[in-house]
Amino acid sequence: MKGSVIALDTYKGRMAAAQIVDGKLTDLLVEPPEGVVLPGAIFRAICDRPLKGQGGMMLRLPGGRSAFLRQGKGLKPGERVLVQVTGFGDDGKAVPVTQKVLFKSRYAIVTPGAPGINVSRSIRDEEARVRLLEVAHEVMQGGEEGLIIRSVAANADLDEVAEDIAAMLDLSRAVLADADGDAELLVEGPDPHELAWREWPEADQLDADTGAFERHNVHEMVASTRGALVRLTGGATMFVEPTRALVAVDVNTGADTSAAAGLKANIAAARALPAALKTRGLGGQVVIDFAPCPKKDRRQVEQVLRAALKADGIETAMVGWTQLGLFELQRKRERLPLSRCLEGQ
Structure with a gap:
């Protein structure tokens, strides 16, 4: 289809x-299972104890949960701080959070403490940029908050964009004004829908x-995703298998024995890898064992992989080739692994 x-x-x-x-x-x-804190959630947290040598601070969240703030310089135990969850914590570990709180919707992102009105660089039509800036300035009315107009707003109804900006602006001001009290969940993280x-x-x-x-x-697609096998074009295959330390990816040429089999399989794997990782909710260290191919073809494989990752949208660093011929990635943990979401299912 x-x-x-x-x-x-x-x-x-x-x-x-x-x-x-x-x-x-x-x-x-x-x-995710009940009790898991969703990324994007905003808390009023209480500083608990500094982590000496790391520059971080452990925070107390409601319900007995704990969070880890990497940049905790200047904070003192007992102090209230507004934080936003940035990802899923590993089993038994604190939830990662940041003080750079964002109020994000489909068309706009309000950025308290970072003034300025900006339009996504992906919007290249100058007339569209001018129209969106006019709407933004009208809604913001010289407010101290910053604003980012997202790329999807380029073709959106301007009234809808204005409503979206106003809703995020009102929410940000309400949350920032609610500074007193014990640890509390102020804004829930977005659900899948x-x-x-x-x-x-x-x-x-x-x-x-x-x-x-x-x-x-x-249902059939998800059942296939829960396995390691990814079928590629030309009969090639790729296996994506998470371990405790990293995600291992193995690319095979299949029945193709031609001289270009390795390059074709590797290009197909590079194009399919972002979706394979995303649907499985996998991140962290990713190590790829590409199919054998001449070293002169590595640059082409890298270019295809870079383009696929750029379109993917999840922050991923291409670390490069190892002496054993493996390729390493470092990928942000934006998702909870599918296996954890469906534990017991």
């Missing part, structure tokens, strides 16, 4: 959203009715 589909439904009793392009699952969001609306581009079809996953064969 050609075209793009966004399906909003439940999977195994958990809220879920699936992005499908040309019949392939390219992104998947699944509600909200995150899909906020982050995914508009699809050819949006199916939000009950049974959407059945109609678009999402």
Whole structure:
């Protein structure tokens, strides 16, 4: 099936959203188990104890949870601080947080403490930039907060953009004014349906009715994603397997024995890898064992991989080749691994 589909439904009793392009699952969001703090959540936290030698501070969150603030210089135990969750904590570890709180929606990001109105550089049409800036200045009315107009706003209705900016501005001011009291959750992190609306581009079809996953064969796609095997074009394969230390990726040429088999398999793997990691919720250290190919072809594989990761949107650093011929990535942990989301399912 050609075209793009966004399906909003439940999977195994958990809220879920699936992005499908040309019949392939390219992104998947699944509600984590109860008690897991979602990235984007904003807390009023209480400073607990500094971590000497690391420059960080342990914070107390409501419900007996703890958080780790990497830059805690100048803070004292007992002090209240406003923080935002940046990712999922590993099992038994504190939730990572930052003091750089953002109020993010589909069209706009309000940035308290970072003044200035900016339009995404992805919007190159000067007329569109001028129209969006006019809307932004009208809504912000010289406020002290900063604002970023997101790229998706380029083709959006200007009234909707204005409403989005106003909603985020009101929310930011309400949260920043609520400074007193014990540790408290002030803004919940986005659930899968909200995150899909906020982050995914508009699809050819949006199916939000009950049974959407059945109609678009999402259950079968997710079942395949829960395994390690990824089938590539030309009969090649890729295995994506998480360990405690890293994510191991192995690329194989399959039955193709031609001289260009390795390069073709590696290019196909480079294009498919971001979606394979994203749908499985995997990040951290990623080590790729590409199929054997001449060293002169490595640059081409890198270029394809760089382009695929840029379009992917999750912050990923291409570390490079090791002496053993492996390729290393360092990828931000923005997702909870699918295996943890579906524990016991």
